[in-house]
Amino acid sequence: MISMKKLSLAFGERIILKNVNWLIGERARVGLVGENGAGKTTLLRIIAGELTPDEGSAETGVASIGYLPQDLARLGSGRVMDFLKDSAGLSRLSERLSEAERLISESGERSLELGRYLLDHENIEREFLHLGGYEFEPTARKVLRGLGFESGAGERLCGEFSGGWRMRLALAALLLRNPDILLLDEPTNHLDSESMEWLEGWLRDHRGIMIFVSHDRRFLDKMATEIAEIARGDITRYPMSYEEYIVRRDEERERRERVAAEQRERVDQIQRFVERFRYKASKAAQVQSRIKQLDKMEIYDTDPPSKSVNIRFPEAQRSGYDVMAARRIAKRYGGREIFSLLDLEIYRGQRVALVGVNGAGKSTLLRVISGAEASDEGSVEFGHNVKYAYFSQESAQSLNYAHTVWEEACGTGSAITEAEKRNLLGSFLFSGDDINKPIRVLSGGEKSRVAIFKLLLSDTNFLILDEPTNHLDMKTREIFKRALLRYGGTLLIVSHDRFFLDDLVNRVIEIRDGALYDYPGNYSWFIEKRESLRRLNDGEESAQPKDKSAVEDVSRADSRERRRLEAEERNRIYRERKVFAERIEILEARIKENEERLGKIDADLCMPEVLSDSQRVQSLMIERKILDKTITSDYTRWEELDAEMESVKRRI
Ligand SMILES: Nc1ncnc2c1ncn2[C@@H]1O[C@H](COP(=O)(O)OP(=O)(O)OP(=O)(O)O)[C@@H](O)[C@H]1O
Numbered sequence: 001m002i003s004m005k006k007l008s009l010a011f012g013e014r015i016i017l018k019n020v021n022w023l024i025g026e027r028a029r030v031g032l033v034g035e036n037g038a039g040k041t042t043l044l045r046i047i048a049g050e051l052t053p054d055e056g057s058a059e060t061g062v063a064s065i066g067y068l069p070q071d072l073a074r075l076g077s078g079r080v081m082d083f084l085k086d087s088a089g090l091s092r093l094s095e096r097l098s099e100a101e102r103l104i105s106e107s108g109e110r111s112l113e114l115g116r117y118l119l120d121h122e123n124i125e126r127e128f129l130h131l132g133g134y135e136f137e138p139t140a141r142k143v144l145r146g147l148g149f150e151s152g153a154g155e156r157l158c159g160e161f162s163g164g165w166r167m168r169l170a171l172a173a174l175l176l177r178n179p180d181i182l183l184l185d186e187p188t189n190h191l192d193s194e195s196m197e198w199l200e201g202w203l204r205d206h207r208g209i210m211i212f213v214s215h216d217r218r219f220l221d222k223m224a225t226e227i228a229e230i231a232r233g234d235i236t237r238y239p240m241s242y243e244e245y246i247v248r249r250d251e252e253r254e255r256r257e258r259v260a261a262e263q264r265e266r267v268d269q270i271q272r273f274v275e276r277f278r279y280k281a282s283k284a285a286q287v288q289s290r291i292k293q294l295d296k297m298e299i300y301d302t303d304p305p306s307k308s309v310n311i312r313f314p315e316a317q318r319s320g321y322d323v324m325a326a327r328r329i330a331k332r333y334g335g336r337e338i339f340s341l342l343d344l345e346i347y348r349g350q351r352v353a354l355v356g357v358n359g360a361g362k363s364t365l366l367r368v369i370s371g372a373e374a375s376d377e378g379s380v381e382f383g384h385n386v387k388y389a390y391f392s393q394e395s396a397q398s399l400n401y402a403h404t405v406w407e408e409a410c411g412t413g414s415a416i417t418e419a420e421k422r423n424l425l426g427s428f429l430f431s432g433d434d435i436n437k438p439i440r441v442l443s444g445g446e447k448s449r450v451a452i453f454k455l456l457l458s459d460t461n462f463l464i465l466d467e468p469t470n471h472l473d474m475k476t477r478e479i480f481k482r483a484l485l486r487y488g489g490t491l492l493i494v495s496h497d498r499f500f501l502d503d504l505v506n507r508v509i510e511i512r513d514g515a516l517y518d519y520p521g522n523y524s525w526f527i528e529k530r531e532s533l534r535r536l537n538d539g540e541e542s543a544q545p546k547d548k549s550a551v552e553d554v555s556r557a558d559s560r561e562r563r564r565l566e567a568e569e570r571n572r573i574y575r576e577r578k579v580f581a582e583r584i585e586i587l588e589a590r591i592k593e594n595e596e597r598l599g600k601i602d603a604d605l606c607m608p609e610v611l612s613d614s615q616r617v618q619s620l621m622i623e624r625k626i627l628d629k630t631i632t633s634d635y636t637r638w639e640e641l642d643a644e645m646e647s648v649k650r651r652i
C-alpha cells in the first residue's frame, strides 16, 4: 500500500503537487498521465524515496520498491549477468554462501564450530533460494530474451550496449528483483512491439502495486486499471481504463472550454462596452458597474489553445536536387544480418517516412545514413550543399547537463538574433524563468524539447529523425508537427505515431525482410495501398480504380459549386453585418440625443425660475424618468446587437 498524505512540493514558484492525498491499494495498476513537466517523474521519485516532499509524506511501509527511471540508468561496466545478480543482491549472497561452504569443509568433523557454520549456511541458502537462487541465471536469460537480447548477451559487458539497450538492461534487472512496488517511468519508449508484448505478459503476473508513466496509448490501455491525471498541482483519479478515461477527459475538457469561451466572450463584450462609453460622464455608473463585474469575475482556467502557436525555424540555403544516395549498404550485428545491398535515393523536398515492423532495421538504417554508424559495405553520399542533422533518443541524453536551457539554445543557430531565439523558445513552451533552468532538472519531455529545438535551430536542409515524439505530450507533438510542416527542407523520419505522420510525409518507404518498398504518396495512401496489395496477395479481388477522368470531372464540378456557395454565404454575412452596423449606429445616435436631453433637464431643474413652476418641474421629472428608462434599455440593446455582430464576424 502507498499512502500519500497532504503531499506538497514546489520547485521555486512552480507548484508540482499541492496537498495531495492518495491511497493506493495492493495490486493497483495505475497509469499516471499528464503533460510534459506536470510532475509524473517527480511523484515517482518521491514514492521511491529519492526526493523529499516539502510537506506531507508518501509512506510505503516495509514494501520493497523498484523504480525504473525515465533517463538512462547507470549500469557500471561489468558483465551483464553479474550486473543482474548484483542488482538482485545475489552476488553478495553467493559470496557469503561460498565462504560458509569453505568454513564447513575446512573445519574438522568434530570441530566445535561446525554446528554454527552449518546453521549459518542454512540461513544464507534460504535467502539465496528466495531470490531465485540456482534458478537465477536461467530466469535472467529468459528475461533478457523476452526483452529482445540475443542469446549470449549475459556474457557481454554492460558498456557495449547503446542507449535503448541499456534501458532494457535496467528494466531486466528490475524485473528480476521482483519488488513489491514497481514504478516504471516510460518503460515502453525503447521497446519494440514484441518486447512490449512480452513485458505486458510478465507484468500481468506481478502481484504488487504497479504505477506506469507512458505516453503510449496502447500500453496504458492494456495495462492500467485506473488512471491518475496530474495537472496544475493536483491529481484527479479515474477508476476506469485508459480509453474510457480519454472519452471522459475530452468531454470534461470540452465542457471547460465551452464555459471558458462563454466567459471570454462576456469579458470581451464588457470591455467593448467600457471602451465605447467610458468618456460619457452621465453613464459613469453603467460603466463602473461593469468594471466591477469584471473585477469580480473568477477567470476560468483552461489550457491556452495550442492552435495559436505557429513557429517557423530558420533554414539553410536550398540543397541540390539530389539530397542523399545510399548504394548497396549493408549492416550485420554479430552473425545477424539486418539488411544488405540496399539502395535508396532521396530528393529535395521529399518528406519520407520509413516504416516497418519492429526489429526490421529502421533505426539502424537511419544511423548508417546519418553516419552515426558505418555501413559494412557500399556508400552513403550527400548531394550539393546538403546540411543534415540527425535526431534520436540519445540526442536528448547528450545535452550538456550543466548548461541552462538558454545556454544550450545559444550554442546553435547563429543566423538569428537573441530576441528571435527567445521568442522561438517561448513558442516552444520555455518561457519566463523556464529558460534559466539547468538541463539536469528538466523532465524527460522538456529535455526532448530542448534537443528538438536545437535541431530545428541548426541551419539544416535535411532532417533525419528517429522517433522524435517519444516523451512528448500531445500539445508539444502538435507544435512540433506544425513546425515540420512549415519546414522547407527534406525530411526522413521514423515514427510509430500515425497521427504524427499523417499529412506530414509525401513518400513512405517500408523496410521488410531486409528490402525496401517505395510508396510515393502520403501515409494514409500507403496504408490503403498496402491493404489492397495484401488483399490482392490473399487472392481477393482488389477494388477496381474508378475511371480517372470521370472522377476528375465530378470533382471539378463539385469544387466550382462549392466555391459558388461559399461566395454566396460570404455575401449574405456581409449584408447581415451591414444591417447590424446600421442599427448600432442609429442606437448610439439615439443614446447620445437622449443623454443630451437628460443633461439639459438636469440643468433646467437647477434653475430657480423652473423650480418655482411646480407643473413644469413635474413634467420634467416625468420626462426624465422616461428618458432614463429608455437610455438604460438602449444600452442593453446595444450589448445584444454588439454580441450578434461579433457572432456574425466569427462566421466569416
Ligand atoms: N530540481 C528541480 N529544480 C527545478 N525544477 C525542477 C526540478 N526537478 C524538476 N523540475 C521541474 O518540475 C517539473 C516537473 O518535472 P517532472 O520530471 O516530474 O515532469 P514529468 O511529468 O515527468 O514530465 P515528462 O512527461 O516530460 O517526463 C518540470 O517542469 C521540471 O523542469
Ligand SMILES: [Mg+2]
Pocket: 040, 041, 042, 070, 185, 443, 444, 445
Ligand atoms: Mg517524466
